[in-house]
Amino acid sequence: MAAIVPLCFEIDSSLPATPVRVAPSARLTDDAAAALAMLIPLLGCGEEAAAMAFDALSDIAAFQIESEALGVIASEERVHDALLRGIRAALPVPVGTERLLVSARRFHIRLQSGGPTAHLARIAALDAAVCLILGRLTQRQGAVARDPVICGVLRRIRNDEARHVAVARQLVMRHGTPAALRDTAAAARCALADTLGLVGDAFERLAVDPAVLDRGIRQLPDGLLKA
Ligand SMILES: [Fe+2]
Numbered sequence: 001m002a003a004i005v006p007l008c009f010e011i012d013s014s015l016p017a018t019p020v021r022v023a024p025s026a027r028l029t030d031d032a033a034a035a036l037a038m039l040i041p042l043l044g045c046g047e048e049a050a051a052m053a054f055d056a057l058s059d060i061a062a063f064q065i066e067s068e069a070l071g072v073i074a075s076e077e078r079v080h081d082a083l084l085r086g087i088r089a090a091l092p093v094p095v096g097t098e099r100l101l102v103s104a105r106r107f108h109i110r111l112q113s114g115g116p117t118a119h120l121a122r123i124a125a126l127d128a129a130v131c132l133i134l135g136r137l138t139q140r141q142g143a144v145a146r147d148p149v150i151c152g153v154l155r156r157i158r159n160d161e162a163r164h165v166a167v168a169r170q171l172v173m174r175h176g177t178p179a180a181l182r183d184t185a186a187a188a189r190c191a192l193a194d195t196l197g198l199v200g201d202a203f204e205r206l207a208v209d210p211a212v213l214d215r216g217i218r219q220l221p222d223g224l225l226k227a
């Protein structure tokens with residue numbers, strides 16, 4: 001098997017997910033395929049970061065009881081990474097993603113500051129934002145929905161992320177003070193929105209209004225970090 005080249009982070013390959021093959025998309029328009037090709041590496045960088053984060057969190061003594069659940073999420077993130085690699089291979093090679101990936105990498109590194117509970121609060125907030133993004137991208141009648149395979153993969157990731165939000169949120173409830181972490185989580189959503197601002201044009205070409213998406217991401221869901 002060819003070596004897997006990371007997008008942003010070298011994830012531990014002791015448990016590699018099985019590679020996924022997605023047939024080259026003939027259903028998307030050329031413009032939609034090119035636009036989606038810009039966004040997938042950004043999501044892939046998030047999956048690499050998430051796999052690393054959940055691996056590390058599952059090793060923390062304070063989270064010993066939840067260690068297994070955290071380990072399961074880490075392996076799901078590896079599967080997401082493999083799924084997104086499959087989609088990337090089915091799309092044209094994007095140009096000019098270097099700056100974007102540098103920004104994404106920096107963004108993910110900053111998420112770790114303040115300790116594991118703050119990190120989990122940010123993860124809950126960001127996975128909820130990923131649900132929002134994937135929900136918009138895969139909406140019925142949307143540009144991506146024309147390709148049922150790619151759309152199905154993205155919907156599957158979205159459903160997993162919704163579960164990750166619930167697990168991360170529960171952990172924050174148990175180990176931290178959720179209300180005190182709202183600002184931390186809200187700041188992470190704003191930083192994500194700033195990074196996504198670099199690809200507003202790609203969202204627009206996929207019939208997702210970037211301004212509406214930006215507003216949605218900057219708004220932390222009310223009930224997310226409430227006891
Ligand atoms: Fe994921």
Ligand SMILES: [Fe+2]
Binds near residue numbers: 050077160161164
């Ligand atoms: Fe996740």
